[in-house]
Amino acid sequence: MQNFGELRLDRISRHFHTHAALRELDLTIKAGEFISLLGPSGCGKSTALNCIAGLLSLTSGEIRLDGKRIDPLPPEQRGFGMVFQNYALFPHMSVRRNIAFGLEMRGIRRAEVNQRVEKALKLVRLDNLGDRLPGQLSGGQQQRVAIARAAVIEPPLVLMDEPLSNLDAKLRIEMRHEIRRLHNELGLTTIYVTHDQDEALSLSDRIVVMRDGVKRQEGTPEELYQRPATLDVALFMGFRNVLDVNARQDGVGRITAESGAVRLGALGQAPSGPAIAAFRPDDVLLAGEEGQPAHVGTVEYCGRDWLADLTLPDGRTVLMRSPHPLTKGDPIRFTVPPERVRVFAGEEALA
Template structure:
């Protein structure tokens, strides 16, 4: 956008900092001393299951809810004491929150009217914002005459019209069907980059977080479980919980058999598999652990297995699990398979190899791709998470 700078806009900032913020609802702690830093230009995704505190974080940041304790800073300026309208954030919600009786153009102007912009300025900025989201042809329509994706773009235009430095988005794509979600996701990324925005984005969808964010905050019970760039969280999740959110759909319990120079040998699925221990401290034989495996890292070798080194990193010994193909879901180029081991462990496998129901299959795993965590007794919780994590 190329709009005149709002004279009331706050000066450019370097860092937004949520410092040990807590929010209690009666006796329920929704946020517990959560600290997050957002640098200017970052796209930060708050990722986690329902109830972990994502929306509350955003509401506290926006000034829609008070903090129970903690502070929020824009550089040296404390902003948690400011009312919402003086924090200068643009907000986009899941349900669009458009006025049905106003035209698209007037809906976008509304936010500017709240900020006491004059009529001509309002109209020009709203038109410009609609152009930015590629809806300039639709200004005269009412929201009901637009598709869900278009309505959400109007909501984004409304948030962008007053050129906020920081845009807060709470599950903006979750009411859209799959195709529109992917299109609008690309649009949000384009806007973030081309307008030089700073974005804080709430989602429970790992693919959204991975594709959009420059930094992901995985939240659990009102705290940040791990914070980092998507590649880092994907490569080295700090717990089985984070691994789940990074697409490691298999989190199976096992027992440490031995510890070697190459890694930790774990018994699970009726076999021993070599993996990499990721938790703090050292594993000891007999210790209960959780092994996290990405479906793509379970490579079917068929009845006549390929040599182990085919599926192993140079020098790294591979593990093998034997299972039987139970469920096959065809997804075009790849197939999602549920394979079951002799001891009843279900493993999710993603492969481009044709497999058949009932077929015995050897699944090869690179040692550096079998991530081993100490078992914190939350295996049941992880299974419940599986229901939520795509």
């Protein structure tokens, strides 16, 4: 393993003609970290990853590995491992030869190549399928070959671009565990691109949320899940309920968010005035007399629980996830714990 301390992106930008796919992204990745770039389609995730890999040149900015500039280097001199959405395996070569390819290109002795390939096959649990062609494997198995091929060269950095998006839901969750296990066992440093918040939350040490070519927020999964800094990050993190409110700050970290018949408490700081309150369906709880009145609308059975539309007296809708069955048309009262309500005002509310 070629060790390194940190990879640093310094205000990197990438334009396509006049269109800026990536704008002044700053990011530091420390050895051993698992970082996800998370954001909606077209926000610049793949562009950022391809700039790091050297597959795309920068329009401006610098990339440094332990202080040494690498952005002028071609991809092969950076030597990072890549895993793509479509696996990109050589169809006419056996699994074993696919994995060996990168080592052979580096002129490594045959005996050592064989030994490393066998070890990589075991790691991804494909030791009995080494002689098959990629076309004779399932999607999940092919993706494991792609991961073995990237990891076998023991790269300083592994870059993965939506590697699980072609797999079905069950396999995606299994492979997610596999990817994190390999990251830990091999002591890799990984940058992982996804638009799936669950994937990013479960895999990452740190998440970078992007939108329109810029970084919107960076933090641990817990920080992003609990305290999204802006409304667009909150929406991306599952705060599906969004209400226009009037916020009142009491000066000691408590906010009252009111509009019409609705009154919610929240924690934190927000200037008093027009604002947006956001919360998750999971955090809407049934309450007694002190709760907010509403009527149950459509109810969807989700297996473990129910997802219901609640209609407020002013006609607006709140989504609630309930562990108990609810009946359409019933009057209910609900509450949302103040620590689960985010209030965004002004700039932060820009969606």
